[in-house]
Amino acid sequence: MITLTICNHKGGTGKTTTAIHVAAALGLSGHRVLVIDLDPQGFLTRVMGIPEPPEEASVLALFNPSLSLQEVQRHRVGGFDLLPSSTGLTRVMRQLNRPTDVFWAKEALAKGGVDYDVVIFDTAAAVTVYSLNALVASQHVLVPVTPEYQPVLGAEQTAQTVHLVREKLNPTLHPPLFLFTQVDARKRTHQLYRRYLSRRYGDRVLETVIRTSASLAQSFEDGSTVFTQDPYSRGARDYANATDELLRRMLQDRAAAVAV
Numbered sequence: 001m002i003t004l005t006i007c008n009h010k011g012g013t014g015k016t017t018t019a020i021h022v023a024a025a026l027g028l029s030g031h032r033v034l035v036i037d038l039d040p041q042g043f044l045t046r047v048m049g050i051p052e053p054p055e056e057a058s059v060l061a062l063f064n065p066s067l068s069l070q071e072v073q074r075h076r077v078g079g080f081d082l083l084p085s086s087t088g089l090t091r092v093m094r095q096l097n098r099p100t101d102v103f104w105a106k107e108a109l110a111k112g113g114v115d116y117d118v119v120i121f122d123t124a125a126a127v128t129v130y131s132l133n134a135l136v137a138s139q140h141v142l143v144p145v146t147p148e149y150q151p152v153l154g155a156e157q158t159a160q161t162v163h164l165v166r167e168k169l170n171p172t173l174h175p176p177l178f179l180f181t182q183v184d185a186r187k188r189t190h191q192l193y194r195r196y197l198s199r200r201y202g203d204r205v206l207e208t209v210i211r212t213s214a215s216l217a218q219s220f221e222d223g224s225t226v227f228t229q230d231p232y233s234r235g236a237r238d239y240a241n242a243t244d245e246l247l248r249r250m251l252q253d254r255a256a257a258v259a260v
């Protein structure tokens with residue numbers, strides 16, 4: 001099973017759009033995919049058309065030792081399964097203040113009972129117990145980044161967090177991969193920031209970029225994605241290519257780790 005966190009400490013960088021479209025692209029190519037919405041704002045859950053679920057049928061089940069993931073209803077949307085967010089996450093966060101509270105998601109997946117090829121966590125733009133749970137439960141991290149100052153800074157801070165998690169909590173976590181999103185080819189800043197991040201992180205910056213796309217800016221709120229709504233759009237093509245590259249890179253990272 002591949003476990004992947006989508007994370008950038010800066011907001012609005014395309015995390016949720018990326019989680020949905022990477023999951024959908026993997027689903028289309030025959031992978032069994034589970035998306036876990038760990039963002040208390042639950043934007044991914046909402047745009048996939050899922051109403052506020054009962055807490056025990058939401059991502060809060062991960063933090064409830066009497067429930068196993070197997071028993072929790074997952075929603076079939078856009079070619080993948082979704083464990084929806086809950087507004088209760090904000091309240092429960094206050095109780096999750098022990099050092100061991102970062103291990104809940106990892107333990108829930110380790111208990112088994114669910115059979116997926118890929119599990120993807122969508123996270124909020126902040127370092128919280130939830131984003132740490134995602135990073136502790138993952139082997140891979142993808143950092144969507146828009147070619148602007150603050151998102152690039154957020155991406156660098158995210159890379160530092162990943163490094164800390166790797167050192168202290170999860171040695172199986174690979175260094176992050178970066179994906180430029182909302183790229184407007186007419187603006188020179190994209191090349192500028194791309195060169196900057198590539199100098200710092202080398203080939204961890206994916207070659208594929210996601211361009212600005214009107215069809216990606218729409219939210220359908222009925223569980224469909226750009227692959228079904230507008231399959232020939234540049235948004236669909238860019239995410240199909242980015243997913244191919246991402247999958248290849250994750251498999252390379254795994255192979256390299258086994259060889260060591």
Ligand SMILES: Nc1ncnc2c1ncn2[C@@H]1O[C@H](COP(=O)(O)OP(=O)(O)OP(=O)(O)O)[C@@H](O)[C@H]1O
Nearest residue numbers: 011012013014015016017125182211212213216217
């Ligand atoms: N390639 C794109 N082209 C056009 N619009 C996009 C693109 N990617 C994302 N958007 C739009 O940008 C906004 C922010 O995207 P998204 O919600 O995916 O970011 P996020 O990082 O998850 O935000 P948050 O930090 O609030 O969770 C959304 O309105 C989305 O529809």
Ligand SMILES: [Mg+2]
Nearest residue numbers: 015016039043
């Ligand atoms: Mg989001």
